[in-house]
Amino acid sequence: VKRQLLNFQSPTTGLFPRLSRDREHGYVRDSIYCAVSIWSLYQAYKRIDDDRGKSYELGQSVVKCMRGILFCWMRQSKDKMEKFKVEQGPQHALHSIFHLKSGMTIIPESDYGHLQVRLHSHFMRDGNVWPIIYTMDEVNFVQNLVYYVERAYRTPDFGMWERGSKYNNGTPEIHSSSIGMAKSALEAINGCNLFGDKGASWSVIYVDVDAHNRNRSIFETLLPRESSSKNTDTGLLMAVSFPCFATHDDYLYRRTKDKVIRKLHRSSYGIKRFLRDGYGTVLEDRSRKYYTSGETKAFENIESEWPMFFILMILDGIFKGHDEQVQKYKQLLAPRLKRDKYGDYIVPMYFYVPKEFLEAERAEPGSQPRLPSAEGDVDNLFMMGQALHIISKLLLEGLLHITELDPVRRYLPAATDLVVQVVLIAESMRLQAMMATYGIQTQTPHEVEPVQIWSPKQLMKVCSF
Template identity: 40%
Template structure:
């Protein structure tokens, strides 16, 4: 039933008042930061001055959503004023979190190398000053999901039109935050609930929520211009595709589990649906959702995880850690969080699941707290089993009525309640809070066609291969003719280029650590000012890897990498793999039929190998269809030194640089190769 304009306006005014009275009222006027919760007396008590990064980002989503509604329907000065005020409220909070983290730039630099929990960014800061509020050893600060959530939301907001990043120094810091989270797949952290493993001994572990949020953040911020429409090459964020693929591989292996100590965690709802949408398939998403609902859902919300002792009457509030034997006493009396009804409702709204929308709306409305005097709705942090009913709940789970915990309003939950309402009432569209279309990331994609460029060691080999129906490009060493615009380099050159990314001497940031690059990285072409550069795969690097001397293993590695590209390629354009062929690999010409490498080239020419579609050709034919990455952040003089190419003209516009990568620009242009033999 279509609602009248006056009804929609009344609803909008209601949510505006609800936001003002329950969230914006408690925002610090100087920093814009928010407390995570309120006690029954309307204060945050001991946490009055504590601003958690994760909670603040979630809390500001409702503000952003309402600002978007006002901006879209800005009729009259009043609405335009409200839209601008709400948008700047969002910007203020996001920038305060950024400033708080930038003060710890030294920790970011240390963490890139150490991955140590003591070098982690703090999980919370002072609401009034953005300074730290607890020591390095007094809290479980290493929470990759919190930093990743900030990056993901930052990317979405910038894509939605907000101007949050102002200077190139800030761009450099955000780029280093990418380096901070990009290896989440092997960083053990304290997780979304800050306590580490389930036994509460302060031990870190790999968490699916952290890995999934990092994957989503990396995908969202990759190639994003942080200055929006006002930016240029220097304000673009770069992410290595191999790091995203590694996060995805680890996430798939974990789901529907959260970690080794937790069977399943309701926090996974943030990964499989809004805001991360990190699950790679709908089947994996559905399986995880079903697992959460079947094992954790109750009458008042969902448990965070099984045997969670937080805020139960059996938990000793004077001890931070449990004994393993104690976990049994929390079974069946775990607190239930209304927050997860909101996440399930939000998920149902996005999927358009009408029965689920109706069900979770009814469940949610039954657990919120209503203020009779003002008609306001607040969402408590959790519901707990009263002490006098614990024994009955042990005997028959979900049979006893629960009561709200001491935190009568949970800001994160309050924000999602408003966001769900705006979406359900039709005031807000999901695309407006997901401008990067993360929700479409699970859509099936066609398998990529891998473009293969074979490079023969000399012209004689090229002619011999041609007689056998195999196209192999003949190349000359760069030392003989250094002016060719297409360079083919060994893989170890690529990390040297990325070391120049994110450098800020003022903040003591050194750029990306020297780390090897995977097959996704070497299967792209790179446009560096006027030069186009391709790289051979890492396993063919003689300086770094001796295995390339074993031809049978070499063939297996090529097959494996092709299968890996098929499973993980998500970039624009086709992957292009450059394979040099030497006489050492091929053997004597009369014995080629016995060579594993020669038989591999025959399979490649046939167009199908290891379940992957391939096409063999020359580099000039692939420039139009290849995936090309722009690396114009590198200083021209530095690029010339690193790549052994002539100094590059810097007076080139961005559009002209993009236009030069095409077949017409490079047809019949020879290819130059440096040190790959």
């Protein structure tokens, strides 16, 4: 972990780059996954009586990373957060990339798809189990983050892969995976006291139940589709399984997962992100920001394949108890890993089809050899892939339990024996007597004092201040 992750953590902001060779850009998404990986090792070390201070160092590295993200976003609270609550547009989004050393903005909204609702949801979902909030200013900001993601069900964003529509023309769209992550985060943080056992009522986070239900209903309606332009997407694996566990409907889970595997898993090199994805292919012109109209047709059947998603399938199998799935994807992953001079495993970012094999691959998908990308090499680590691989190894070796990785038990469905209690209040003694004739016991507002009962109109007036 020190060689592959901690060595590349910024000493000033705590952020991580996407690729270890990058010394300028700190990515929020990759930083969160690195933090989860380090936290996993921290949990494993807690089992040891004398860890020689290693667990404390690991735990504080996680806190430093998450607080670094928090500080970067808090600097944008006035210019971005408050405006976004009024108008949900890409120009008002909190940034997803910051300067690795200073934490300042580095890429403007016009040049990058910063609006990624799942990032803020992921931060809230994992941040509520770590001691990263110290003051009421920070509590208030997290509460504002809740307002930020509550509208995920109607906020077009740039999705997991930061490009929006699969046509890569700068158009954001509604993504099922973003809504699923928002739903998961709202469930995890609702009622959470950010000061832990030392907190009071004012440090508790509240979620609008109606907003959560809207996200839930629309998410489950959209599944197994990802968006209007993407029939399916491996980002959905992260929504229905680790780390989100956004649905416990077994039918929706199996239908979504089976569709991802059926459509995107064509060879033993990895799983595609989505159909007609040009990223990493030899035909993609990286000098251009956007594709031309109809250009995605050229990428059909030659999309890059990512071994990182084999790791996600291993994690899914561990959480679901599917041993055959775990063994299958372990065997698929093993020959794709590299080793460095220390003997550590290196996860390539993706595998691409060489130019001379393009036509043969188009004619028979999955038949041609592929080459590993320069990203995710021994001297240029792909941080997110390394983080997920470390988590999977800890679980497979029995050094970490799934309840330690997911302490809020998101992987378990809600209890089915819920009891709904209804309190009936009669607005007058006359109505109370009438209800009593039918054997229905009620109380009047006078009898329940000092509790006050207000009408919805009165509550609306209070909330307007």
